[in-house]
Amino acid sequence: MPNKLPLDTLTDLARAKTDDAARQLGVLQNAQVSAREKLDLLLQYRQDYSEQLQILMQNGLPSAQWHNYRNFLATLDGAIQQQQAIVAQAASRLDLGRSEWQHHKRRLNSFDALAERLRRQELAAGARREQRDSDERAARKFFDRASPSTP
Numbered sequence: 001m002p003n004k005l006p007l008d009t010l011t012d013l014a015r016a017k018t019d020d021a022a023r024q025l026g027v028l029q030n031a032q033v034s035a036r037e038k039l040d041l042l043l044q045y046r047q048d049y050s051e052q053l054q055i056l057m058q059n060g061l062p063s064a065q066w067h068n069y070r071n072f073l074a075t076l077d078g079a080i081q082q083q084q085a086i087v088a089q090a091a092s093r094l095d096l097g098r099s100e101w102q103h104h105k106r107r108l109n110s111f112d113a114l115a116e117r118l119r120r121q122e123l124a125a126g127a128r129r130e131q132r133d134s135d136e137r138a139a140r141k142f143f144d145r146a147s148p149s150t151p
Contacts, residue, residue: 004062007115021101028097032090039083046076 053061053069061069 007111007118011108011111011115014104014111018101018104018108021097025094025097028090028094032087032094034043035083035087035090037065039080042076042080042083045128046073046080049073049076 011050049069050073053073056069057066
């Protein structure tokens with residue numbers, strides 16, 4: 001049985017592509033988590049700022065300061081919308097990366113299954129050859145003993 005099957009080269013290439021896809025998936029997952037964390041931070045910041053505005057309004061707030069708060073909240077709302085779009089893009093990229101990895105993983109599993117099947121066939125063929133050789137040796141030995149010796 002040869003040490004390296006021709007299919008092993010394809011399996012090695014598929015494994016490398018699967019590993020690359022897994023690494024890329026990790027990068028995409030980190031990007032998605034980071035984008036989500038930034039969005040959560042912006043939302044928390046907006047909540048805190050809004051609560052601060054409510055407290056100031058209850059105690060009386062000059063008009064100019066109220067406009068500054070409102071403008072800042074509007075800017076913050078714009079940043080939140082942009083970050084929500086980034087989170088959605090990151091989630092989409094993550095889904096594509098996951099599909100890519102799954103595709104490469106299925107391909108690798110197929111090559112592994114084919115290689116294993118070929119190895120089993122080669123082992124079975126080797127076992128049959130070994131059994132046939134053993135049977136032939138035993139038959140020769142039997143016939144050598146059974147035939148009269150020539151003086």
